[in-house]
Amino acid sequence: MDRENLSDLTISRLPAYLYYLFNARKSGLTHSSATAMASVLGIHMTQIRRDLALTGVTGKPKIGHPIDETIESIQKFLGWDRKRDAFLVGAGNLGSALTGYADLYTTGITIVSLFDDNPMKIGSMVNGVPVFDITELSFAARRLNPEIGIITTPREAAQSTCDSLVACGIRAIWNFTPAILEAGPEIIIENVSIASSLAVLTRKILVQGNGIPFRQPREGAEEQ
């Protein structure tokens, strides 16, 4: 149970609670019931209660969870109550999109510098963030000491970029490429896999198109 509670899956549900609670607070509420959350988020209320309890808050019967305290508790649990600087390598469309990602500020992360090898991009600003020559990465890292390295390069450049970021002392990599990155066990690598997400989407289309309900597949349905 403890093990299950602390899985990536549990942690990945917490931002949805947080955004829900931000909205609830904006509309003037002080407490939030797991039942109401369950109906909006499509997550079972037992699960919601268990997830929130993990961060350290428990609701009261008929009153619910105190919103301010729960927000603070989730933020603390996720480490979103701290400021962290990030370097981003690969100032293409996706990299630019991330510098403009409005919800990034709720996570405490600031993209302080972009890096690219394209002379057309170097020296420019993207959403107020300067683009530096990739050869300046190590110098900039010594000066700014970023905690997180974000990789939005083409797939072929991802591993060498990861190696460079790790060599600069960065210990947490956020990888947006489909490359499977190799790094020492002390390095945290988190992948945003667009291909994996598409795999789930198209598989569901396929299964649903065959008239098989995709949530409870029939035995043997896979062999056809």
Add this chain to the structure above:
Amino acid sequence: MDRENLSDLTISRLPAYLYYLFNARKSGLTHSSATAMASVLGIHMTQIRRDLALTGVTGKPKIGHPIDETIESIQKFLGWDRKRDAFLVGAGNLGSALTGYADLYTTGITIVSLFDDNPMKIGSMVNGVPVFDITELSFAARRLNPEIGIITTPREAAQSTCDSLVACGIRAIWNFTPAILEAGPEIIIENVSIASSLAVLTRKILVQGNGIPFRQPREGAEEQ
């Protein structure tokens, strides 16, 4: 076991196998061993064998999995052997990034039209894809009959965009916003949650920074 095999988690591992096999084929191999895949992908070989068996191929002892057949089998299982058209709403940085996403072609999906409400963007081309006025969505959908709707709007516009896409007859939504979308049970919604991914990343940084190995958390570590 069948149930576990068919989880989204299993499906999400398949693209990594596919890209590995593409590379192996390029380097002239005809067969691939689960042991070699395991060491590169960091996934246990028993898991790899089970996942691949699910798509319909089994390896032979000492020879491994036949590469051509396995690639075809994964593609068929994921529905990546079929062509599908997609509409994308929200022609900002992220939307533009997706039209230029080089690995999209391996999935069979083509983004055929972009839609936006910004007059500066309407009428332009992004990576060869035309940007139309969002008010033309329904007309364009009747003409082009897309299977997939991609949402890369700001969070506030996500639900109304989803409603419009569903009203056009689109049954599969690929949502890149942090909004929790509501739609009928017949609609497939797949979310790429950047916030969830960041939650996992920052939590790991936090736990590792506290000297607690993040993969096997200590009991009570959460209460501090």
